[in-house]
Amino acid sequence: MSYFIREMFNRHPQSISEPNKTTLTDAIEACLNCLQVCTACSDACLGEKEVERFRSVIRATNDSSDLCFATASILSRINYQTPRTLQSLITACIEQVQYTSIQCNEHAHRHEHCRVCADTCRACENTLSEYLKFLG
Secondary structure: OOHHHHHHHHHHOOOOOOOOHHHHHHHHHHHHHHHHHHHHHHHHHOOOOOOHHHHHHEEEEEEEEHHHHHHHHHHOOOOOOOHHHHHHHHHHHHHHHHHHHHHHHOOOOOOOOHHHHHHHHHHHHHHHHHHHHOOO
């Protein structure tokens, strides 16, 4: 997927130089991966026999999916970005995926889908944290 994101940025009239292009591409890809995995984890939780036990995980994964979608979308719009708004959004996304990782970790020992989701959320958190540092 990052190939296509990079290709779009290579053809964008607004020039993006390295290492910003790679860092930005990695952040977008991490959000899209987290979006997909959180959506699938929420669905897997709904398929569990004792679905009530997964209420907080389902809510957390749905919120993370939405925030990851918004973050990836806004990061993809490189014209006229407002740095303060961008930093606030990334920070909110980091906080949400951290929370989701914690929620999923509570079930990870018995439910593999929660382990995968927790790992993906941590990866997204780390990548977005690096991008946030890059923004300064």
